[in-house]
Amino acid sequence: MYRTLWFLAFIFVFNSCKETPKQDEGKLTRPISEVFAEFYDFKKGINPIEATKAGYHDYNDTIANYISDDYILHLKDRYTYFLEEIGKYDSTQISAADYMSMRVMEWDCTIKLEGVMNPMVTVASPIYDLPSFELMPLFQIQSLHLYVAQLAGGTSVQPFKSIEDYNNWLSRLEDYITFIDTAIEKMKVGMESGVVLPKVLTLKMLPQVRSFIDVPLEENLFFQPVLNFPDGISDVDMDILKSNYEDFIQEKLSPKYKELNAFLTDEYLPACRDTDGLLDLPNGNETYQYLIKLHTTTNMNADEIHELGLSEVARISKEMEAIKNEIGFTGNLKLFFNSLRNNKELMPFSKPEEVIEHFNNINDRIALSIDSLFNLTPKAGFNVRRTEAFREASASAEYVPGSKDGSRAGIFYVPIPDAKSYNMLHDEALFLHEAIPGHHFQLSLQQENTSLPEFLHPESMGVFVEGWALYAESLGKELGIYTDPYQYFGMLSMEMHRAIRLVVDTGIHAKGWSREKAIAYSLENEAESEESIIAEIERYMATPGQALSYKIGQLKIRQLRTKAEKALGDNFNIRDFHSQILNSGSLPLILLEEKIDNWIVQQEM
Known part of the structure; x- marks a missing residue:
């Protein structure tokens, strides 16, 4: 985030x-x-x-x-x-x-x-x-x-x-x-x-x-x-x-x-109020459609997004089943989720400093392969830092960009309220999302791009920014990580988390779902702790539609990559494609698609 x-x-x-x-x-x-x-x-x-x-x-x-x-x-x-x-x-x-x-x-x-x-x-x-x-x-x-x-x-x-x-x-x-x-x-x-x-x-x-x-x-x-x-x-x-x-x-x-x-x-x-969604406010349906358009830059409606979410949950569940079987777990996915939440092998730390060092080690490994996917990289540095104590208990991991002049590096904040219970299942995907090549790359390149007018340097259109970061999570194998099946499962878990958002956000605000129904659906389909899931569901209640942007943006970028790969065949260059995505700042999806379509035509000439 x-x-x-x-x-x-x-x-x-x-x-x-x-x-x-x-x-x-x-x-x-x-x-x-x-x-x-x-x-x-x-x-x-x-x-x-x-x-x-x-x-x-x-x-x-x-x-x-x-x-x-x-x-x-x-x-x-x-x-x-x-x-x-x-x-x-x-x-x-x-x-x-x-x-x-x-x-x-x-x-x-x-x-x-x-x-x-x-x-x-x-x-x-x-x-x-x-x-x-x-x-x-x-x-x-x-x-x-x-x-x-x-x-x-x-x-x-x-x-x-x-x-x-x-x-x-x-x-x-x-x-x-x-x-x-x-x-x-x-x-x-x-x-x-x-x-x-509420x-x-x-x-x-x-x-x-x-x-x-x-x-x-x-x-x-x-x-x-x-x-x-x-x-x-x-x-x-x-x-x-x-x-x-x-x-x-x-x-x-x-x-x-x-x-x-x-x-x-x-x-x-x-x-x-004792109710949970926008549906329970005056003209809640109209308001929610208003927010869907804002956060996704599309004309999709709540029913379409809900069905897309259900489809993505089913697809990712199949991949999860395959990894579960590879690991050798014989129970169903829900039991596997429960085992992951309490797996002491995934909780190897005793001090917060060890968690920070763990993320720095992930950075070192990715650095060995980053040039294979990117010819456009930022000059700005970044630091991994523990989230401040006053907000750590309820905070998510997040990235704060550095200053434009480089005097302040970007910061990847990691909440570590209890190092001994810190579960590392998602850490490789989390680093790809928040740091490299996710938010740190995209937002730093945007600030450093001298061809953009200054008003676009800090622009943060969520569907682009978060869509890019979620897409970045999928690049792990190409960057030499996800060699541990647990870490790959962690990536699938994070993608599942975003797919579930399409279901529960629309469920709460357009289909009359209660907070409790949304929590139960999430517990059934992902490996997050109940405490974490409750915090997430309450986040969606407070910020209707915002959580839709991640998956909608990711799917569009992946769709555009597939389109370019099919159109260009052997002439497709992943480094050039990523440059085209990142060299114009945050774009509404309609402009991003138009830009990539034009780039494909130019490459075909």
């Missing part, structure tokens, strides 16, 4: 790309590069934490209040403006590379403009009669309150290298408090209109909020930066900053967390 500020996603929707009308000769007033630059300035401004992540520091002191009415109106105005601007250009006036970038920009603006035509948070007079996700702004996973806490410790993307950096963070936290105030207001509107979280999700969120209440100052995560000053800050300035941080935490932040906790416990939780 690639860590990004995905929470704006609920106000973004799909619309098909279209040709821009050709402008009359001589009416272009500025080069398209200026429009791209202006667009990127706008994008940094509306998502300043993403700008920080990308290495731009002018926004380090702000957080966008993305659920406020003013913010949404601003998006509507600016996306309309940029669509008008790019409507002045066509393919005869700019280069082919710029035209592709412009079409991605058009796609981005169109779906996001349609997204901000969602309810203007005032339920009494919505523009579209769809549930407003601004009314459910906090949840138990991938939520702003969790990401801010991750930044707070001083070991993530928020810089703490100078006095200015330390003051920027306090200013950013002021905006965060404003966001919490707005979130409470919106949740109260949601309570009045019945647009509220009760089980709110129950999972409460301990997260309470972890910042009545914590000794020295142990408070938000105080850690002033316990670990860099060189170059004087003792006097250290004392001032410590005092400022102490005052802010005790007088503003801790009281705000107490207020939020009291609201969630005493008011919001009793109003939460």
